[in-house]
Amino acid sequence: MALQQTLILFKPDAVQRRLCGRILTRIEERGLKLVGMKMIQITPERSKQHYAEHVEKPFYPLLEEFITSGPVIALVAEGPEAVQVVRDMMGKTNGRESAPGTIRGDFGLSRQVNLIHGSDSPESAKREIGIYFQPEEILSYKTALDDWVCASDELG
Ligand code: IDP
Ligand code: MG
Numbered sequence: 001m002a003l004q005q006t007l008i009l010f011k012p013d014a015v016q017r018r019l020c021g022r023i024l025t026r027i028e029e030r031g032l033k034l035v036g037m038k039m040i041q042i043t044p045e046r047s048k049q050h051y052a053e054h055v056e057k058p059f060y061p062l063l064e065e066f067i068t069s070g071p072v073i074a075l076v077a078e079g080p081e082a083v084q085v086v087r088d089m090m091g092k093t094n095g096r097e098s099a100p101g102t103i104r105g106d107f108g109l110s111r112q113v114n115l116i117h118g119s120d121s122p123e124s125a126k127r128e129i130g131i132y133f134q135p136e137e138i139l140s141y142k143t144a145l146d147d148w149v150c151a152s153d154e155l156g
Helices: 012-016 020-030 044-050 060-067 082-090 103-107 122-132
Strands: 003-010 033-040 072-080 116-118
Touching (some): 020 082, 082 103, 082 116
């Protein structure tokens, strides 16, 4: 087990649909700690950097149009196995196929307009955090709840 950080985006549809608060509440209630957060408009250049693995795919032009279409909220969440925990909370890429109880499965019906991005591996998380945050924008702090979120031997 490891304490990890993961990059999350509330995509333009989450902002437009006023769902950011509800999605953020789920992340906080799960026990993850927010260590970085900002609202930005993604440029085409940053989209290509973020979605480098998809740039050559047929769906990329529409994905870029969507992700640059309005403000997003970028955040870094920290916790034990945070990368996979957030992926599981998100559900499958296509909201229509996502299980109820997941963010995409509860709030979405689309394969593209799917509310949230979360890093898919610890390596991706490091790369993606670097795309959106300067090192000094990631904060390290203790909270009184830290000891109640998981035991010290789970963070080895
Ligand atoms: P993920 O966000 O679940 O990791 P990826 O396959 O990495 O999914 O795709 C990145 C994003 O590109 C998706 O979240 C979605 O917004 C969009 N996308 C993925 N596949 C398609 C597609 O086939 N058509 C249109 N958009 C897609
Ligand atoms: Mg992905």
